[in-house]
Amino acid sequence: MVPTLLGxxxxxxxxxxxxxxxxxSLSMGPGGQLDAGRAADVRKARMELYGLDKPxxxxxxxxxxxxxxxxxxxxxxxxxxxxxxxxxxxxITLTLNLIAFVxxxxxxxxxxxxxxxxxxxxxxxxxxxxxxxxxxxPVMWVGQMLIGYFCGPAFKTWFPPAGxxxxxxxxxxxxxWLGNRLWHLVLPVLCLVYTGFAYLxxxxxxxxxxxxxxxxxxxxRAKGLSNWAVVFRHAFRNSIxxxxxxxxxxxxxxxAGSVIIERIFSIPGMGLLAFEAVTTRDYxxxxxxxxxxxxxxxxxxxxADIAYAIADPxxxxxxxx
Numbered sequence: 001m002v003p004t005l006l007g008x009x010x011x012x013x014x015x016x017x018x019x020x021x022x023x024x025s026l027s028m029g030p031g032g033q034l035d036a037g038r039a040a041d042v043r044k045a046r047m048e049l050y051g052l053d054k055p056x057x058x059x060x061x062x063x064x065x066x067x068x069x070x071x072x073x074x075x076x077x078x079x080x081x082x083x084x085x086x087x088x089x090x091x092i093t094l095t096l097n098l099i100a101f102v103x104x105x106x107x108x109x110x111x112x113x114x115x116x117x118x119x120x121x122x123x124x125x126x127x128x129x130x131x132x133x134x135x136x137x138p139v140m141w142v143g144q145m146l147i148g149y150f151c152g153p154a155f156k157t158w159f160p161p162a163g164x165x166x167x168x169x170x171x172x173x174x175x176x177w178l179g180n181r182l183w184h185l186v187l188p189v190l191c192l193v194y195t196g197f198a199y200l201x202x203x204x205x206x207x208x209x210x211x212x213x214x215x216x217x218x219x220x221r222a223k224g225l226s227n228w229a230v231v232f233r234h235a236f237r238n239s240i241x242x243x244x245x246x247x248x249x250x251x252x253x254x255x256a257g258s259v260i261i262e263r264i265f266s267i268p269g270m271g272l273l274a275f276e277a278v279t280t281r282d283y284x285x286x287x288x289x290x291x292x293x294x295x296x297x298x299x300x301x302x303x304a305d306i307a308y309a310i311a312d313p314x315x316x317x318x319x320x321x
Contacts, residue, residue: 001298008294009067009287013060016286022052023076023281049110050076063287072134072291073284077276082288085273092164093258093269096185096298099249100192108197109243112204116212117231127201139191143264146187159187162266188265192258200246207239214238240311 024046047053051062066073072082115124148154151161160166160183169180211217212235220230258271266272270289277285 001302002129005291005294005298008138009064009291010190012061012287012290013063014056016283017056017059019281020091020272021281023283024050024052063284067291075277075282075285077280077282077285083286085285087272088290089270089273090210092264092267093271096188096261096267097192097258098271099185100189100196100310102194103189104191104200104250105247107193108200108204109269112201113208113231113236115201116208117227119209119212122259124205125185131201133197134194135202136299137194139195139260140264142194143187146190146294147264160184164267188261188267191261196250196253200243200250203242204239207242211235211238237311241308244304244307244311247307249297252293252300 003233024043048252053058061250064075070083072086075082075085078085111127115127115190118124127150146159147161148158150158164184165177165181166184169177172180188290208231212231217230217235220234225234258269259275260271262269263275270292273285274289276282277289
């Protein structure tokens with residue numbers, strides 16, 4: 001995990017520096033108020049202040065030394081420590097994605113199992129069509145359509161078009177405040193749910209079909225076991241490995257997809273912070289977000305490896321050491 005994470009940070013650091021523009025030039029704007037000599041002096045002073053005048057490998061070494069001490073530096077755009085920005089934004093993004101994550105698995109597992117059990121029947125065919133349609137819809141387009149149809153006077157005004165809560169929400173008691181927060185999260189969570197739901201359901205269905213056709217399932221049926229026992233105690237248990245694999249990557253993928261959702265619905269989470277950091281070349285924030293994403297992906301893969309051995313006793317990592 002450590003060398004992989006190190007490689008991720010090197011790639012992101014290199015790409016951020018190769019990209020045209022720099023935070024100092026973008027913060028100074030097109031100029032016009034300062035003469036050329038004065039502007040050059042100001043730019044030089046700011047480059048020295050942020051350490052951007054050093055060679056790239058020196059900049060990376062200093063950044064890496066700070067990160068080892070859990071110091072991501074200061075945001076050039078917000079003039080605040082990056083760790084404070086993350087503490088403010090991360091709970092919002094985690095709340096949004098964890099709600100969507102729970103909904104996805106709560107719906108996908110039973111729908112996928114039922115579609116496999118009723119293979120080539122009406123439910124299986126109808127659900128397959130719906131899932132393919134959902135998988136084909138771009139999130140950006142769906143988000144704009146939801147805002148247009150459910151947040152505007154032209155059609156319906158059922159939900160707020162932007163933000164995490166109403167302006168007056170802080171004055172409300174807890175339960176009305178919670179209801180206001182959930183009301184604002186309905187459309188963003190819906191955008192996060194539908195693609196993950198479509199993908200996971202198809203994977204559960206495919207895994208169940210492979211196991212329902214296996215010899216051990218035929219043997220279980222021949223022994224007189226009930227359909228419930230055959231499906232859930234045998235077929236589903238052996239279909240759980242692909243589900244674990246998807247679980248390891250789904251949450252990090254959803255966190256990455258929050259960039260689009262939070263931008264569309266103006267939610268002040270990590271996604272919007274990352275978008276602003278990229279557009280303004282806020283290097284420290286870009287590196288912090290990329291590093292956190294890499295850590296989440298690697299931890300997800302590690303937990304998946306552990307879950308494999310728990311779900312299937314035949315899997316052992318001792319022989320591979």
